[in-house]
Amino acid sequence: MIATLTLNPAVDKTIRVPRLAIGAIQRPRESHLDPGGKGINVSRMADRLGWPTIAFGILAGQVGEIIAQTLDREGVQSYFVQVPGQTRLNVTLFDESTGRGTGFYDPGPPVGASSLRRLEKDVAPWLKVCPVVALAGSLPPDAEPTTYARYIRRARAAGARTILDTSGEPLRLGVESRPYLIKPNVAELEGLLERRLPDLAAIVEGAREIAATGVEIVVVSMGARGAVCVEGESVWLAIPPRVERRTTIGSGDSMVAGLAVAMARGESVVEGLRLGTAAGAATAMVPGTELGSAATVLRLLPEVRIERLEQVQPPSTDRSVSRASRDADRQRAGRADG
Numbered sequence: 001m002i003a004t005l006t007l008n009p010a011v012d013k014t015i016r017v018p019r020l021a022i023g024a025i026q027r028p029r030e031s032h033l034d035p036g037g038k039g040i041n042v043s044r045m046a047d048r049l050g051w052p053t054i055a056f057g058i059l060a061g062q063v064g065e066i067i068a069q070t071l072d073r074e075g076v077q078s079y080f081v082q083v084p085g086q087t088r089l090n091v092t093l094f095d096e097s098t099g100r101g102t103g104f105y106d107p108g109p110p111v112g113a114s115s116l117r118r119l120e121k122d123v124a125p126w127l128k129v130c131p132v133v134a135l136a137g138s139l140p141p142d143a144e145p146t147t148y149a150r151y152i153r154r155a156r157a158a159g160a161r162t163i164l165d166t167s168g169e170p171l172r173l174g175v176e177s178r179p180y181l182i183k184p185n186v187a188e189l190e191g192l193l194e195r196r197l198p199d200l201a202a203i204v205e206g207a208r209e210i211a212a213t214g215v216e217i218v219v220v221s222m223g224a225r226g227a228v229c230v231e232g233e234s235v236w237l238a239i240p241p242r243v244e245r246r247t248t249i250g251s252g253d254s255m256v257a258g259l260a261v262a263m264a265r266g267e268s269v270v271e272g273l274r275l276g277t278a279a280g281a282a283t284a285m286v287p288g289t290e291l292g293s294a295a296t297v298l299r300l301l302p303e304v305r306i307e308r309l310e311q312v313q314p315p316s317t318d319r320s321v322s323r324a325s326r327d328a329d330r331q332r333a334g335r336a337d338g
């Protein structure tokens with residue numbers, strides 16, 4: 001069983017307009033409402049990949065109900081602590097004329113110390129039966145930034161391996177507790193290292209630096225350019241197939257699900273990278289923040305390429321990943337972590 005934790009979930013509304021005109025009525029070409037929250041996405045994708053999972057988290061109000069109902073409909077087990085107020089509704093506006101997205105992300109409702117304590121207590125017995133625990137997304141505004149760090153230590157004590165997918169201070173403090181695997185994108189790794197990572201060599205170097213602090217596996221996702229993975233002395237580059245991209249929100253969560261499923265099956269990180277890369281690409285192909293289907297993941301799986309990086313190219317000769325880093329920059333404008 002894979003356990004996921006989403007302390008600050010969201011319902012995502014994605015609107016596509018042909019051309020954004022500020023101050024005018026907009027006629028969206030497409031509008032989607034999807035249950036979001038990074039851990040919830042990880043559970044939904046793990047379930048599609050055929051592995052049992054349980055999504056833990058905190059929900060509030062009718063917006064929270066949308067998430068609970070979707071998980072029930074999809075047959076994904078969940079356990080939520082309910083708090084007053086409303087789960088946040090995150091809006092992303094895509095302007096088709098520029099190809100740019102702008103996100104309006106609420107901080108989410110304050111959840112109260114007693115709800116956080118209760119959830120932590122209720123999750124505790126599951127850490128003994130779930131070999132993999134994914135902690136994902138931002139924290140509620142009133143949660144201590146050490147919250148993930150505490151879960152990581154508790155999970156390790158119970159014999160579970162953790163995947164941490166977050167950003168900013170919770171990521172920095174989480175890494176100090178040595179999660180088993182982290183999956184930042186380039187912007188998140190740049191935030192963690194407090195420096196720019198302009199090319200593949202710099203990304204590999206940055207991932208190595210974090211791995212040296214005691215994180216077993218560091219996977220840095222680079223959007224359409226794939227992902228770099230460092231495990232000890234080994235470095236791999238995962239290259240996704242070329243797909244027709246709709247919106248890539250949720251691709252990172254899908255990748256985490258692939259990594260988690262392979263870990264739960266006892267497979268190598270290379271198998272996890274392969275499955276995660278196919279799942280990330282499948283999600284990039286569907287609109288809104290909807291996730292890719294199992295059938296698409298299976299179809300893409302044989303097209304994923306995994307290369308061992310023996311020698312990292314000097315920065316000046318590597319154009320492809322400079323582009324990945326620029327993509328990340330563009331995304332940073334409109335996307336914070338869930």
Ligand SMILES: Nc1ncnc2c1ncn2[C@@H]1O[C@H](COP(=O)(O)OP(=O)(O)OP(=O)(O)O)[C@@H](O)[C@H]1O
Nearest residue numbers: 185221222223224226240249250251252253280281
């Ligand atoms: N356009 C794309 N084409 C093919 N594969 C993609 C594309 N975008 C993403 N992927 C796959 O999904 C993985 C994760 O995507 P990305 O780097 O965008 O994650 P992220 O920034 O964490 O996203 P999010 O947090 O919104 O889920 C990539 O490493 C890649 O393998």
Ligand SMILES: [Mg+2]
Nearest residue numbers: 165185252253
């Ligand atoms: Mg992400």
